[in-house]
């Protein structure tokens with residue numbers, strides 16, 4: 306869902322840090338001053354993405370594919386100690402964690418050539434980790450992750466977003482009628 310005006314922000318995200326993230330990034334809203342983080346952002350490590358947000362506004366966990374399955378302790382910490390009550394999980398177009406198997410040869414060859422690995426170790430490394438980090442499809446993955454996180458942290462407001470690297474804009478992902486709330 307394109308977010309071009311405040312009315313495009315779903316009502317339950319307006320007036321929350323998730324709505325503010327959309328306003329700062331998409332609308333260039335003037336930055337407010339923050340002493341404490343208000344939001345946890347999970348996003349991919351991909352270098353093509355830069356968020357336009359104020360200092361101190363958000364904790365950011367960057368991991369391939371915005372996959373937080375292996376960052377659970379950090380999520381819990383941001384809530385329990387960091388005091389955040391909202392999470393924005395941001396997938397993006399052209400994500401390298403989609404269809405990893407297509408890049409297996411490049412991955413293995415790259416480790417052999419650039420890092421000095423033995424071919425067999427590189428192949429085993431790929432085979433061991435690729436299934437853990439493969440996300441399949443960026444939209445379906447983010448929607449499923451958001452569902453999982455909502456079950457894990459039922460009082461936290463969690464939103465699925467998409468960053469389009471083609472226009473550097475944030476979009477809200479449309480969810481079914483049962484959006485877990």
Ligand SMILES: [Zn+2]
Nearest residue numbers: 349351400401
């Ligand atoms: Zn990515």
